[in-house]
Amino acid sequence: MKVLVVNAGSSSLKYQLFDMDTEEVIAKGNAERIGLDGSFLKHKAKGVETILSKVLTNHAEAIKLILDTLVDAQIGVIKSIDEIDAIGHRVVHGGSEYTKPTLVNQKVIDDLRGLVDFAPVHAIPNTDGIIGCVQVAPQIPNVTVFDTAFHSTMPDYAYLYGIPMEYYRDYAVRRYGAHGTSHKFVGQKLAEYMGVPFDKCKLITCHIGNGSSITAIKDGKCIDTSMGFTPLEGLIMGTRCGDIDANVIQFLCKKTGLDVNQVTDILNKKSGLLGITERSSDMRDICAMYEKGDKAAVLALEMLAYRIKKYIGAYAAALDGVDGICFTAGIGENTPELREMVLTGLKYLGIKFDKDANYSIPRGEDGLLTSKDSAIPVYVISTNEELAIAKETVELVSNLKK
Numbered sequence: 001m002k003v004l005v006v007n008a009g010s011s012s013l014k015y016q017l018f019d020m021d022t023e024e025v026i027a028k029g030n031a032e033r034i035g036l037d038g039s040f041l042k043h044k045a046k047g048v049e050t051i052l053s054k055v056l057t058n059h060a061e062a063i064k065l066i067l068d069t070l071v072d073a074q075i076g077v078i079k080s081i082d083e084i085d086a087i088g089h090r091v092v093h094g095g096s097e098y099t100k101p102t103l104v105n106q107k108v109i110d111d112l113r114g115l116v117d118f119a120p121v122h123a124i125p126n127t128d129g130i131i132g133c134v135q136v137a138p139q140i141p142n143v144t145v146f147d148t149a150f151h152s153t154m155p156d157y158a159y160l161y162g163i164p165m166e167y168y169r170d171y172a173v174r175r176y177g178a179h180g181t182s183h184k185f186v187g188q189k190l191a192e193y194m195g196v197p198f199d200k201c202k203l204i205t206c207h208i209g210n211g212s213s214i215t216a217i218k219d220g221k222c223i224d225t226s227m228g229f230t231p232l233e234g235l236i237m238g239t240r241c242g243d244i245d246a247n248v249i250q251f252l253c254k255k256t257g258l259d260v261n262q263v264t265d266i267l268n269k270k271s272g273l274l275g276i277t278e279r280s281s282d283m284r285d286i287c288a289m290y291e292k293g294d295k296a297a298v299l300a301l302e303m304l305a306y307r308i309k310k311y312i313g314a315y316a317a318a319l320d321g322v323d324g325i326c327f328t329a330g331i332g333e334n335t336p337e338l339r340e341m342v343l344t345g346l347k348y349l350g351i352k353f354d355k356d357a358n359y360s361i362p363r364g365e366d367g368l369l370t371s372k373d374s375a376i377p378v379y380v381i382s383t384n385e386e387l388a389i390a391k392e393t394v395e396l397v398s399n400l401k402k
């Protein structure tokens with residue numbers, strides 16, 4: 001079975017074509033600058049990368065170019081698009097209604113467009129990507145896989161805010177979480193490494209990337225996660241502030257003369273690691289600054305590590321104990337300095353950090369960060385959201401055929 005996974009952003013559209021019999025990626029790439037001058041497609045297959053410059057005014061044109069490229073006699077990998085059994089779409093927000101992978105029809109498209117207030121940056125491009133596929137290849141089933149879905153099992157006392165209930169009833173203001181596909185994927189791998197069934201253990205998964213979140217998983221189900229109504233809540237991120245006293249917004253409006261939209265924009269786009277270091281949101285830059293002893297970089301890492309520790313502690317309490325922890329995503333997988341800061345401060349949980357292992361696990365590989373006699377094993381695990389989406393897509397499409 002072949003599955004195309006699509007991740008549509010506002011001006012880009014990433015794709016991976018999987019052969020699901022082997023779980024191998026047979027082609028992947030990115031259509032960039034969609035709707036802008038200088039649009040192009042970067043396509044990689046059989047170890048060769050090709051750049052194709054072409055005017056792409058919308059997502060449908062990008063999808064058409066991708067499908068044409070996949071069947072191209074020279075750089076393609078399949079003979080006909082009929083070889084693609086299904087297309088799986090990453091969708092950032094499913095609201096309260098969409099809690100499982102869903103086969104696309106017109107109602108789904110209309111509903112997703114209506115979720116723009118929940119995912120202001122992603123809802124429209126995600127939907128444009130789906131519409132593009134439906135237009136260009138109506139014969140291929142499209143499946144939406146939601147970043148919020150894995151968190152739909154949170155109990156009400158965890159997902160509700162302490163604000164008047166009418167706002168939940170009237171406007172669905174509640175915590176939804178994000179990165180659910182990744183948390184589930186690495187949680188399942190963590191349980192596998194620990195040799196226990198995923199549905200019979202208590203896990204904490206730390207997805208630390210440009211956007212970051214931590215999830216508490218009990219018996220295979222999410223019981224709490226650090227992101228909230230939008231991906232602004234929780235940890236300090238690349239450019240997002242994470243948890244903050246809501247009164248700061250009104251105070252800053254008063255002091256600076258900025259309006260509420262401008263301050264909210266600052267909290268989303270100019271805060272976090274960027275705001276603290278006043279130079280970069282990118283952990284590679286911050287690590288380089290940290291190595292030179294840059295005080296702002298040291299502070300940024302300490303603040304991030306401290307907040308990760310607080311969430312691990314909170315979730316160990318929420319779970320009433322924890323059997324395993326893992327780190328994943330761009331920063332979690334690649335920044336041993338940060339992992340050391342977090343893991344040397346969790347002795348009360350019986351965690352015995354293995355410093356040598358932490359610094360010697362090759363980038364991109366999974367490994368154990370604690371010694372054999374640690375009460376709780378902690379792993380670094382590479383996430384693979386595209387493969388997870390492809391698997392969910394196969395499951396849904398296979399069930400349809402039964």
Ligand code: AMP
Pocket residue numbers: 208209210211238281282283284285287329330331334335
């Ligand atoms: P993600 O959102 O998961 O793609 O993660 C992006 C973050 O991971 C950025 O802050 C990157 O700087 C960081 N990152 C990626 N590769 C490395 C690396 N080799 N060393 C340190 N940070 C990295």
